[in-house]
Amino acid sequence: MRVRVFVTLKPSVFDPQGTTVAEALHTLGFASVDGVRQGKYFELDIAASSPDEARQVATDAADKLLANPVIESYRVEVEAAGGSR
């Protein structure tokens, strides 16, 4: 089962990479892009008997390793069987 984990910086944390990307986009003419936050994306292939079990495994993995709770928050998405959401 494929589970996606999106890890982002907490809103209070300054994101110089996101700011730089936004500035670069403006230079390229994307005036309507107000802001950019940069994060990380993980795809976990999990052997689980149910989407709930897969979600729990991914959540535990995020808590333990994938995200640093001091500066990051995350969300988990289980891919529906047979294709992407």
Added chain:
Amino acid sequence: MTPDVSSDAVIERHGLTREEFEKIVGMLGRQPTLTELGIFSVMWSEHCSYKSSRVHLKTLPTTGPRVLQGPGENAGAVDIGDGLAAVFKIESHNHPSFIEPYQGAATGVGGIIRDIFTMGARPIALLNSLRFGELDSPLVRRNMAGVVAGIAGYGNSIGIPTVGGEIAFDESYAGNPLVNVFCLGISKADEIIKGVASGVGNAVFYVGSKTGRDGIHGATMASAEFDEKSAEKRPAVQVGDPFMEKLLLEACLEVMKTDALVGIQDMGAAGLTCSTCEMGARGGAGVEIDVSLVPQRETGMTPYEIMLSESQERMLLVAKPGREAEVQAIFEKWDLHAVHIGTVTPDGLLRVKERGTVVAEIPNTALTDEAPLYRRPYSEPDYLREAQQLSLAELGTPAPAAEVLRRLLASPTVASKRWVYRQYDHMVRTNTLVMPGMGAGVVRIKDTTRALALSVDCNGRFVYLDPFVGAQLAVAEAARNVACAGALPIGATNCLNFGNPQKPDIMWQFVRAVEGMGAACRALDIPITGGNVSLYNETDGRGVLPTPVLGVVGLIEDASRVVRRPFQAAGDAVLLLGSSANELGGSEYLKTIHGLIRGVPPALDLQREAALQRVLVAGAAQGLFKSAHDCAEGGVAVTLAECCFGGTPGADADLPRVATGVPGFDDIATLFGESASRAVVSVAAGHEQAALQLAQGQGVPAVVIGRVGGGRVRLSAGGRAVVDEPVEALERIWDGAIGQRFERQQTVA
């Protein structure tokens, strides 16, 4: 559907000529399989076979009493005393750095590091020689930012300090950046390990990253020019993993200590193909491997792909009989798996099997020693006579010297490279005695009293205007830089970056440069222990300035006697060693102020150069010279200004007037002429006579030109004041020039 190997299209796609194909058929006694054609195509590529250059490289001096390993192995080695050897080489990664700057540069660093530790030496220092187009182009800035970030990303992560280098800018490099990386390692002199496969029945192991499809035909790409179709070529840039290489480095050095290896070689250009046949050829043996045993990270890889893959961070090694388990255990400790993929055989063949079926069978020597050897035609280019004409009178009234100095200090080729080197960890391993930006990088050798000074240099303008003299000047400059630090030059490596060798005028540049380089190395007694040739540095038919980079290693017997660049104390005397003439040909002045590359390069008398270097080394050893800096781009005015930077008390100097016979140009030639074999040194007050006598004893012209102090840079030409600026004002220009060009437009790394 297997393509017809003998068709023109397939042969051309493999970068081979019809004649080369027929030669292959002759050697095998049959048509090659597609896999065999692929193998030949990479081994016979310019990059791997040196087919256009080998015949000329043979004329270079490669021997000497200190030489432990000359060209022909993964790196060269010279004896540095205390039972130790300096193992070093320079290599290029030019074409990949244009296609993907970060990874191209990063994998270039990774490759040269492997070349050093595969010899059994622990890498302790990196340098790089870079060339880019003019910085007002956003594409060039993006390219440069990527290259610098890639070198930093890889070198910092693996923990080897980048202690020096050079960067120059010229329009001709815009579509063809040059990324030459130099690495130095230290090993015990009698424990240098060769890339050789021998001992019938010995096990051949593969260790490192899994093999993927990256970089296939990287070697053939490096052997071809770019054109509009280049973008369509399957991207052949490998992605580096410095963490994996760090593990590999530590594990390999640990294995080597046990003496359980017959030979080891890294998989660089042409990956598995190159390492197997080269090790076999050196050992006079055959190597048989089964590609189905090769660890793969993609599915469905064919033998062709596996043999040509240039996945990074992989090593091939041959273990002594009975020692296999021991070798594997050491790799396991580092979470690496040494996989037994083949055997050494007696038949001298590279035999590639897939699950037991033979898919390729080629004599190793056919791929190595018997690769084509070309004597490309060469002839003096039409541009040369005209370009060598320089009439100062036609340049109009020159600007005041002070303004010229400011503009030269702001020119990226001359300006401080701090924006670059502060991205490199230059202090890791706690050996760095002289940091980047101060001339030759100097690293101490722990557990000895010694240090090594390192410099990479080339002035492409000089080579363009006269390849023979220009290449000699490159050798002289690199050796002079290490001599300024107090080091005796003891070995060199070269990276020859040129355009398309199938053009007679490019080939002429190459041949003349090699001739000049050889003559200079002989005169200065500096053997060349190895190096690299990078040809086809052209885009849409336009080639780079011919750029033969020299990397020189110098030995300092007493590390406490290292001489640095900045002036030390107010009251110290400043001396100019060497003689100055009216030589603005090919100068930074001409390029930056007038946009011209014209004239003839400065004359070089190799005996005088050797004498100057002897004086520099002796002055350092005696503790007489408190500072030393050679004269290069921008002339003695730039040299003096740079000696004042870094918190010094400034200086006051009166330079002997150079007469040009052209109104207004005497000051320009005096301050900014680039005559060779010159250096600015400083000594404590009262030691002027000792310094003058030391120089005279070697027949080196020397004159006291001024004194340290005053807080300003005050220069006179023949007694007439021409520059009087506060040190900080000039330093601010010099220090900020490159950073300013980047900060305005943030480049997303």
Added chain:
Amino acid sequence: MKFAVVVFPGSNCDHDAYYAVDQVLREGAGFVWHKETSLGDADAVILPGGFAHGDYLRTGAIARFSPIMADVRRFADAGGPVLGICNGFQVLLEAGLLPGAMLRNDSLHFRCEHVHVRVEHTDTPFTEACRQGQVLRMPIAHGEGNYYAEPDVVAHLERNRQVLFRYVDAAGRETADGNPNGSVANIAGLCNEARNVVGLMPHPERACELALGSADGLVMLQSAVRWFARRAPAGVAVRGASSLSA
């Protein structure tokens, strides 16, 4: 006195720390491989700089789970002096032995240069021989040294005197120019509540010999020796060569 230098796969400054202790400080030094479960008879522990696990995922994020870290935690909980330098500091943060986290330098570039840090408090094993307010010139070499903690955590650290080193300019003033990476409150290093675990981004082991540009870092290692001597029972000889693998 014996310093244990923990080596993670990808550590680079382990040899530098060892050399500084063994050759300059002239105390016992030994390497401890990350897979081992015991620090042996170490009197002090150094987590060195480098790129443990390639800094993949986050700096220090994977190293904190190494087998040896359990014993490092036990050692720290028992009051043993632990010094985390650069990557070592990052490992301590990820392991929760020090509060806060590291972000990328605000310039987005790796920075290698000498900086000045001011010693804020001298009652820790690694600052005991310093003077309050002493300015030390030491090198940094990092791409992720931008220390971050939530405002209430930072306030607590300040109140609790846990901020040990602050970036300053050459004159000792806490300025933005003197801060090489954007870290909050110019924090360059701090200690835990119990004041025995210290982490800092600058490299004191690279500043132990004048020939390398500065010897200001030596006082931090000398502090540990002094701290230890005060605690070693009278009559116990200070151990020389290490019995750990070297």
